[in-house]
Amino acid sequence: MDTLFSDRISDVPQSFIREILKVTLDDSIISFAGGLPNRNLFPVKELQQAADSVFTEAGREVLQYANSEGYLPLRQYISERYRIKQQLDIPPENILITTGSQQGLDLLGKIFINNGDGVAIEEPGYLGAIQAFSMYRPLFKGIPVTEEGMDTKRLKSALEENNIKLIYTVPNFQNPAGISYSSTNREEVAQIVSQTQSTLIQDDPYGDLRFTGQAKQNFQSLIPDQCVLLGSFSKTIAPSLRIGWLAAKPQLMEKLLIAKQASDLHTDYLAQRILYQFLADNDLDAHIQTIIRAYGEQKQTMVQSIKQYFPPDVRFTNPEGGMFLWITLPEQLSAMTLFKTALKEKVAFVPGTPFYVDREDTNTLRLNFSCMDNATIETGIQRLGAAIRSLAKEKDNSI
Numbered sequence: 001m002d003t004l005f006s007d008r009i010s011d012v013p014q015s016f017i018r019e020i021l022k023v024t025l026d027d028s029i030i031s032f033a034g035g036l037p038n039r040n041l042f043p044v045k046e047l048q049q050a051a052d053s054v055f056t057e058a059g060r061e062v063l064q065y066a067n068s069e070g071y072l073p074l075r076q077y078i079s080e081r082y083r084i085k086q087q088l089d090i091p092p093e094n095i096l097i098t099t100g101s102q103q104g105l106d107l108l109g110k111i112f113i114n115n116g117d118g119v120a121i122e123e124p125g126y127l128g129a130i131q132a133f134s135m136y137r138p139l140f141k142g143i144p145v146t147e148e149g150m151d152t153k154r155l156k157s158a159l160e161e162n163n164i165k166l167i168y169t170v171p172n173f174q175n176p177a178g179i180s181y182s183s184t185n186r187e188e189v190a191q192i193v194s195q196t197q198s199t200l201i202q203d204d205p206y207g208d209l210r211f212t213g214q215a216k217q218n219f220q221s222l223i224p225d226q227c228v229l230l231g232s233f234s235k236t237i238a239p240s241l242r243i244g245w246l247a248a249k250p251q252l253m254e255k256l257l258i259a260k261q262a263s264d265l266h267t268d269y270l271a272q273r274i275l276y277q278f279l280a281d282n283d284l285d286a287h288i289q290t291i292i293r294a295y296g297e298q299k300q301t302m303v304q305s306i307k308q309y310f311p312p313d314v315r316f317t318n319p320e321g322g323m324f325l326w327i328t329l330p331e332q333l334s335a336m337t338l339f340k341t342a343l344k345e346k347v348a349f350v351p352g353t354p355f356y357v358d359r360e361d362t363n364t365l366r367l368n369f370s371c372m373d374n375a376t377i378e379t380g381i382q383r384l385g386a387a388i389r390s391l392a393k394e395k396d397n398s399i
Helices: 015-024 042-060 074-088 102-111 127-134 152-162 183-194 250-263 268-281 284-308 337-343 374-399
Strands: 094-097 118-123 139-146 164-169 199-203 227-232 244-248 322-327 362-369
Touching: 015 102, 042 268, 074 094, 074 102, 074 244, 074 268, 094 102, 094 250, 102 127, 102 164, 102 199, 102 227, 102 244, 102 250, 118 127, 118 152, 127 164, 139 152, 152 164, 152 183, 199 284, 244 268, 284 322, 337 362
Parallel strands: 118 139, 118 164, 164 199, 199 227
Antiparallel strands: 094 244, 227 244, 322 362
């Protein structure tokens, strides 16, 4: 039967998180596994009002086919927001509405990657990008990230030694580690990339969700001719709308539009119109502030609980925003083994392995703090701490 399928599909890994979510359907399990926004913060009433307005004012129009680029007023809104928030001049014609930013990754893979082409990706890196690009059978080059950002020596070496076409980055509150590139690191990365013909992708789904610290420079302002931006409304409004965008220079937009038309003709037009009506009728920044207050408190609860319940030799990141933090266990402990132990304690997480392109097991794991209340976070971290201590004791007894 397998001979009937294309070679490329055999190279694409399953979404490890989707498989884990099946395990955590048990209501008694506290799950830090999913990258889920907090459903209690979804603007349900406001979106319902926006939908009513759209159907009342343009019901027949919004049920028709639409253009591939996306609803122009929505692209104008994104363009203006870039200008106000990041001082970037990105005209609407350089913005393509996509079915989530995940589709943006797929489109970039389609237009750039031939079999065996190099793709530099953060290590650990976003597994959705690994999955999307794997379809095109690239040669991945993992570039380690620290709390300062991408390892510039390793990046420079990879670019010099390989045909690297794409460099994938999440410089703000990175998924999975929660780190943000420093200003110095961004400048160094941009300088290195500017000496090549590679294209850097800045994926920024979490950039608006900053709790502390100051926003850093966008790669678009540092290397405008070599940067593609990805954005999404999934983390600020609602993920089920599946509306993201891609911003790129005109030469790329022509190819991206062809790839988009071959993929789905256009992103859900009704959802675009409802989203734009919501944005026109409501203060997005006020809504985001509500999210920031909640997530900031939840992150702080998780950090304090880790300090209280985890063994002192467990290290963790303390992000300035976003939805995740990253745990590093003592070297002798396996996160995959811990996952099985933790399930017995009724708590789940994502082991670090799927966030790397060349590892079978690691001592790292990702925790999500955005989708549950403070009391549940503390209980879950207490359970996970007990699982870590139990595994460490077993390991010590086996030596």
